[in-house]
């Protein structure tokens with residue numbers, strides 16, 4: 241007899257809308273998120289920084305990540321070359337970036353959801369979704385070295401550190417050392 245298999249987790253990703261802003265505000269106000277993201281969680285600041293993307297006016301996507309229909313996190317996804325300042329950082333640390341390389345930034349919103357493997361699973365699912373675009377050769381993430389939890393979540397799903405170097409940290413309290421992690425198709 242075959243053993244029962246666990247119910248597979250079902251991740252879905254959709255563009256953030258303005259209706260999601262109150263949830264995003266609570267996530268950004270969480271101390272453990274603010275430690276690394278340093279984003280003003282006020283409604284005004286969230287509308288100012290996420291409004292264009294919600295309205296489809298940004299080249300990058302702000303994605304609401306849901307697990308079995310429950311919103312769990314935010315993933316920002318874009319072609320690196322859509323943002324020249326990001327190209328500069330990646331190329332200075334890790335060398336030339338392919339024109340279709342994609343970059344990610346992310347958070348798991350609720351404190352009870354962090355540290356349970358959900359971040360790794362969410363990132364694995366979004367990378368698989370990203371590779372549905374046949375043009376994308378690899379995914380890059382730049383992580384401040386102090387954020388071990390974040391780069392370990394990436395290593396667990398097949399990213400590897402390809403270079404390390406200094407960049408301005410989100411949190412000025414952190415050392416500028418960053419790791420660039422990459423996962424190939």
Ligand SMILES: CC(C)(COP(=O)(O)OP(=O)(O)OC[C@H]1O[C@@H](n2cnc3c(N)ncnc32)[C@H](O)[C@@H]1OP(=O)(O)O)[C@@H](O)C(=O)NCCC(=O)NCCS
Pocket residue numbers: 272273276277345346347348349353354355356357358359360361382383384387388389390392393396
């Ligand atoms: C980074 C983040 C997405 C990781 O997701 P997560 O679900 O918390 O992490 P996981 O449970 O998948 O664990 C990933 C690794 O971190 C470790 N970890 C988990 N909680 C930890 C903690 N509180 N402190 C240190 N390491 C921790 C895990 O043990 C695992 O490493 P291991 O393979 O060496 O055991 C999530 O913690 C988060 O949103 N943090 C706040 C925002 C942030 O830092 N965003 C990233 C910006 S680059």
